Amino acid sequence: MFTLIKNGDVYAPDHIGKTSVLLSGKTIMKIGEIDGEKLGALFDVEVVDASGMIVTPGIIDPHVHLIGGGGEGGFATRTPELQLGNVIKAGVTTVVGCLGTDGTTRHMTSLVAKARGLEEEGITAYVYTGNYHIPTPTITSSVKDDVILIDKVIGAGEIAISDSRSAQPSVHEVAKLAAEARIGGLLSKKAGVTHFHVGIGKERLKFLRTLIEDYEIPPANIYATHITRSRELVDEAIGLSHKGSYVDMTADDDTAVWIGYFKENGGDMEHLTISSDGNGSLPVFDDKGEMTGFGVATQELLFRQVAEAVKEHGIPLEEALSLVTVNTATALRLADKGRIGEGRDADLLVLDSDSLEIRHVFAKGQHMLKDKEVIVKGTFEE
Numbered sequence: 001m002f003t004l005i006k007n008g009d010v011y012a013p014d015h016i017g018k019t020s021v022l023l024s025g026k027t028i029m030k031i032g033e034i035d036g037e038k039l040g041a042l043f044d045v046e047v048v049d050a051s052g053m054i055v056t057p058g059i060i061d062p063h064v065h066l067i068g069g070g071g072e073g074g075f076a077t078r079t080p081e082l083q084l085g086n087v088i089k090a091g092v093t094t095v096v097g098c099l100g101t102d103g104t105t106r107h108m109t110s111l112v113a114k115a116r117g118l119e120e121e122g123i124t125a126y127v128y129t130g131n132y133h134i135p136t137p138t139i140t141s142s143v144k145d146d147v148i149l150i151d152k153v154i155g156a157g158e159i160a161i162s163d164s165r166s167a168q169p170s171v172h173e174v175a176k177l178a179a180e181a182r183i184g185g186l187l188s189k190k191a192g193v194t195h196f197h198v199g200i201g202k203e204r205l206k207f208l209r210t211l212i213e214d215y216e217i218p219p220a221n222i223y224a225t226h227i228t229r230s231r232e233l234v235d236e237a238i239g240l241s242h243k244g245s246y247v248d249m250t251a252d253d254d255t256a257v258w259i260g261y262f263k264e265n266g267g268d269m270e271h272l273t274i275s276s277d278g279n280g281s282l283p284v285f286d287d288k289g290e291m292t293g294f295g296v297a298t299q300e301l302l303f304r305q306v307a308e309a310v311k312e313h314g315i316p317l318e319e320a321l322s323l324v325t326v327n328t329a330t331a332l333r334l335a336d337k338g339r340i341g342e343g344r345d346a347d348l349l350v351l352d353s354d355s356l357e358i359r360h361v362f363a364k365g366q367h368m369l370k371d372k373e374v375i376v377k378g379t380f381e382e
Contacts, residue, residue: 001025002043003365004036008050008350012340013057013321021055023346026364031342046367048360050350056321057340058093058347058363059303060328062248063158063195063225063275066097066114066125067106070281070296072165078105079296081114082279084121084378090276090299093347093363094124094337098158098195100280101165103131108139108146115152121378123363124337124345128157128195133167134177143177147184147192154332155193156181158225161207163199171207175215182221191333193223193246200229205236212243219244223331225275226250228258234265241268246331248273250297255305259323260313269319273328276302307356 003023010016010031022030022039039045068079087095097115099106108129115125129146130136136159138146146153156177160166178194185192196208208224211217219240225248227237237247249255249262251274263269282295306324309315329338336345350360361369368376 002029002039002045003048003346003362003367004034004039004045005048005050005055005348005350006034006036008053008055009353010055010340011318011321013318013325015318016340021340021348023362023365026346028340028342028344028346031340048350052353053359054317054351054353054356055340056349056351057325057338058349058361059091059324060094060332060334060337061092061276061278061299061302061324062096062273062328062332063250064095064097064278064299065100065280066095066118066127067110068279069100069102069106070294071102071105072281073294077281077294078102079279079281082118083381084118084123084376085374085381086299087118087123088361088363088368088374088376089358091303091349091358091361092123092276092299093361094334095126096154096332097125097127099131099137100158101132103133103137106131108137112139112150112152117379122366122368122376124347125152126154126332127152128155129153130156130159130177132158132160132163132165132197134159134169134173136177142180144180144184147181147190148188154190155185155195155223157193157195157223158197159194160197160199162201162203162205163197164201166199171210171214174207175211175217178211178217178221179215182217185221191331193221193332196222196224198224198226198229198233204233205240208240208245212245220246222246224248228252228255231261234258234261238262238265238267241271244271246271246273246327248275250275250277251301251305253301255301256308256313259305259309259315259320263315269322270327272323273331274302274305274323303358310356
């Protein structure tokens with residue numbers, strides 16, 4: 001089966017210009033001038049006319065609660081599992097799943113099983129091993145062994161720091177875990193990153209700077225998320241980005257503003273990513289640590305904020321797209337993801353040129369969203 005996306009304005013995410021992209025199975029076969037009629041005479045070809053539209057890589061979401069999260073307000077506040085249709089509507093073609101506060105009623109084996117299920121349904125899925133706490137839950141009883149032996153595990157996380165919900169670990173304990181993840185990555189040719197949940201605590205990113213300066217953990221193996229909780233935290237994240245660590249903004253209604261702030265204040269834009277925290281809980285705590293409100297994160301905010309950064313805040317489209325494509329692929333060492341290129345995975349979006357609304361989604365070469373309608377749904381979706 002071939003799919004020809006013709007005459008689109010291609011951002012790979014670097015701007016290539018008006019051209020065509022030919023998909024063969026799960027792979028991008030060719031970019032350039034393609035004779036659709038000649039090809040159609042020989043093979044079964046689906047043709048998508050992208051004239052007047054933009055073609056981009058599919059979105060990589062590096063922080064998703066695939067089997068739900070939450071529970072800070074009791075058992076009834078445990079959030080539901082991710083559904084494929086919602087992922088596709090958001091333009092996401094690759095997800096990285098994590099546990100959260102709860103490593104007791106949520107299990108690593110369930111997380112890996114969900115990732116495999118999403119793969120069977122049509123997208124690419126990976127996971128981090130562990131949850132907020134140290135010692136952290138694993139499958140094999142070792143973070144290092146999980147990364148080496150479990151194909152879906154690409155690092156550790158989300159490990160909580162500067163948060164009342166963390167296990168209040170010592171820096172030495174955090175360093176040992178990050179070192180295990182790194183060694184596991186080296187031995188399995190994976191990212192081996194440790195993905196850190198950063199709370200509102202006064203220490204902010206002090207732990208992570210100490211890991212780099214005193215424990216010789218390579219900066220690229222440190223990946224901090226939720227960095228937009230305060231201006232002070234963003235300022236520290238800017239400094240961390242210049243050390244070579246990756247920092248991640250959780251999409252909310254102000255993310256486009258924070259992207260602009262990060263850039264204007266000298267942040268390394270190649271070390272910035274955006275994630276959704278999809279299906280995670282959004283608890284609100286007062287100054288006494290009591291929960292006063294509750295919500296559920298959605299993936300749809302992710303690309304919406306990318307589009308707003310372009311339309312409302314003057315961020316070039318190539319740069320904004322990089323925050324959810326090539327930067328994330330580089331941080332997680334996903335070699336075939338994040339760019340449109342011959343031989344790479346056929347994960348693509350087709351957007352309206354003016355509104356930047358998502359018109360089509362292709363994941364591993366399969367047409368998943370067509371003219372804004374989900375055409376491939378999860379096993380138990382209506």
